[in-house]
Amino acid sequence: MASKSTIPIITTLFFFFFFKFTFSQPNLEPDTQDCNNRWIHIRRLPPRFNLDLLTNCSEYPLYDDFCPYLPNHGLGQKTHNRSHSWYRTDPLMLELIFHRRILEYPCLTSDPTAADAVFLPYYAAIDALRYLYGPDVNSSSEHGLELYQFLQNDAPEVWNRNAGHDHFLVMARPAWDLSQPLYKDPPIWGTSFLELPEFYNVTALTFESRAWPWQEQAIPHPTSFHPPNLRLFKSWLRRVRRSRRTALMLFAGGGGVSSSPNIRRSIRSECENSTSIDISSTGYTRVCDIVDCSNGICEHDPVRYMRPMLQSSFCLQPPGDTPTRRSTFDGILAGCIPVFFEDQSAKAQYGWHLPEEQYEEFSVFIPKEDVVFKGLRIVDVLMGIPRDEVRRMREKVLELMPRIMYRKHGSSLGLRTQKDAFDIAVEGSLQRIKSRLQEVSVQ
Ligand SMILES: *[C@@H]1O[C@H](CO)[C@@H](O)[C@H](O)[C@H]1NC(C)=O
Ligand SMILES: *[C@@H]1O[C@H](CO)[C@@H](O)[C@H](O)[C@H]1NC(C)=O
Numbered sequence: 001m002a003s004k005s006t007i008p009i010i011t012t013l014f015f016f017f018f019f020k021f022t023f024s025q026p027n028l029e030p031d032t033q034d035c036n037n038r039w040i041h042i043r044r045l046p047p048r049f050n051l052d053l054l055t056n057c058s059e060y061p062l063y064d065d066f067c068p069y070l071p072n073h074g075l076g077q078k079t080h081n082r083s084h085s086w087y088r089t090d091p092l093m094l095e096l097i098f099h100r101r102i103l104e105y106p107c108l109t110s111d112p113t114a115a116d117a118v119f120l121p122y123y124a125a126i127d128a129l130r131y132l133y134g135p136d137v138n139s140s141s142e143h144g145l146e147l148y149q150f151l152q153n154d155a156p157e158v159w160n161r162n163a164g165h166d167h168f169l170v171m172a173r174p175a176w177d178l179s180q181p182l183y184k185d186p187p188i189w190g191t192s193f194l195e196l197p198e199f200y201n202v203t204a205l206t207f208e209s210r211a212w213p214w215q216e217q218a219i220p221h222p223t224s225f226h227p228p229n230l231r232l233f234k235s236w237l238r239r240v241r242r243s244r245r246t247a248l249m250l251f252a253g254g255g256g257v258s259s260s261p262n263i264r265r266s267i268r269s270e271c272e273n274s275t276s277i278d279i280s281s282t283g284y285t286r287v288c289d290i291v292d293c294s295n296g297i298c299e300h301d302p303v304r305y306m307r308p309m310l311q312s313s314f315c316l317q318p319p320g321d322t323p324t325r326r327s328t329f330d331g332i333l334a335g336c337i338p339v340f341f342e343d344q345s346a347k348a349q350y351g352w353h354l355p356e357e358q359y360e361e362f363s364v365f366i367p368k369e370d371v372v373f374k375g376l377r378i379v380d381v382l383m384g385i386p387r388d389e390v391r392r393m394r395e396k397v398l399e400l401m402p403r404i405m406y407r408k409h410g411s412s413l414g415l416r417t418q419k420d421a422f423d424i425a426v427e428g429s430l431q432r433i434k435s436r437l438q439e440v441s442v443q
C-alpha cells in the first residue's frame, strides 16, 4: 500500500519542482521580430487544476492506473533502456506533454496584456476522469465550472480583456466525450465542458472534433516516437525508407468480430480470405497482415505494431467507437500509406496538420459503404494502384511525418527547425484566435 501511494506523490513533486525551476529560467533570447503576433501568456493556475490531478492516477475504479505513463513529462517510460526516441506513451498524457513543451516556446510573456493568446495549463481530460469513471459521475455537467470560477475571481481582467476569445487549452480526448448536452438526466456519457456557454469562446484542442465544431480543433494523437535530435530523427527516416514492404496491406486493431455488418468485420474477412489471391507478379509475399490489438494490448507496446507497419505498403484505418485513431499517426511514422473509409477519420479533422487538399497525394479513400454493402474489395483497389504511384505516395507520407510527431521536450536546435505537431497546433491556435478577435471586434 505504502509504495503504491508514494510513487505518484514523488512523481508529482518532481513535476512540480521541474515546472517551478523551468519557469524561473530565462527563456532563450527570443528574436522579438519573430515574436510579433505570437506572444503567449501561460495563465498560472492553482495545482488543483493540473499537477494535483496526477496524484490520484491509480484511484479511478473503472479506469486503468495511469501512474506508469507519467514519467518523462508524460512521454512515459522508454521502451527499452537504450532507446532514445521511443516511449510507452499514453495519449491521455498529451496535456502534460503540451504543458512541458509550451514552457520552451520562444515567445512567452508574463504580461497578459502583451499576449496574443493565453494558454490555460488545465489538465482537462485528466480532470474529466472523476466525472467519467469516478465519484462525480452524476454531476458531469459541472466539469469546468470550477475553472471558470477561478478565472472570474482571480485577475478577472485577463479573461475580460477579450471575453475569453484569446484563451486556449488542450483536452486529450475526443470532443464527443466532453460535449454531453447540459442537464441530460440521467447522464449518458461524457462531461459537458464543451457545452458550457462559459467556455464557448475558448479554443479547445481535442483528439477529435464534432461534425460541426465551434470551439474545438482536432490535433494529432501522440504516438510513441519522440526523437530528441535531428540525427535520431533522420536515422529513423532512413530506416523507414529502406524497409522492405512485403505485405500489401495491414490492419492493426481490434473489433470486427460481431456478426452485424461493419467495416472492421469486412476487413477481417477480406484478410482472412486473402491467402488464395495470386500475388506472384506483385513483388509482395502477403496480401494482408492483421495485428490483433484487442483488449488494449498494443497501447503501450509500439513494437507490436511498428514492425509490421514498416513491412506493409498500406495501413487500413477504419473507424471504431469514434472515427479517428491514433493508429493513423503510427502508420504515417512507419511510412505506411493510410487508407481511410470516411472523411471524419482524418480529412474533416486535422486541417492544420494534414492539409486537406493533399489527401489524394498521401492517402487512399474507399467509402465504407462500398466495402460493406456493395462488395467492393479493398485488395482490388489497392492492387490497382501502380507501383511508382505507391512510391510517390509513400514519399509524401514521409514529407508530412514531422508535422504529426511530437518531438521530445528540450530537443536539439536542429530538430526544432522542423515544425512538429506541437508547433503547428500553437501556430493554428494563434491564427484562429487572431481571426476570432477580428470577427468579434467587427460586430
Ligand atoms: C483524490 O482522491 C481523493 C479520494 O478519492 C479525493 O478526496 C481528492 O479530492 C482527490 N484529489 C484530486 C486532486 O482530485
Ligand atoms: C534498465 O534500467 C533499469 C533502471 O535503471 C534497471 O533496473 C534494469 O535492470 C535495466 N534493464 C536492462 C535490461 O538493462
Ligand SMILES: *[C@@H]1O[C@H](CO)[C@@H](O)[C@H](O)[C@H]1NC(C)=O
Pocket: 134, 135, 136, 137, 138
Ligand atoms: C448516480 O446516480 C444513479 C441514479 O440516480 C445512482 O444509482 C448512482 O449510485 C449515482 N452514482 C454516484 C457515484 O453517486
Ligand SMILES: *[C@@H]1O[C@H](CO)[C@@H](O)[C@H](O)[C@H]1NC(C)=O
Pocket: 163, 164, 197, 198, 199, 200, 201, 440
Ligand atoms: C463570449 O463572447 C461573447 C461575444 O464577444 C460575449 O458576449 C460573451 O460574454 C463571452 N462569454 C463569456 C463567458 O465571456
Ligand SMILES: *[C@@H]1O[C@H](CO)[C@@H](O)[C@H](O)[C@H]1NC(C)=O
Pocket: 269, 270, 273
Ligand atoms: C471468404 O471465403 C469464403 C469461402 O471461400 C466465402 O464463402 C466468403 O464469401 C469469402 N468472403 C469474402 C469477404 O470474400
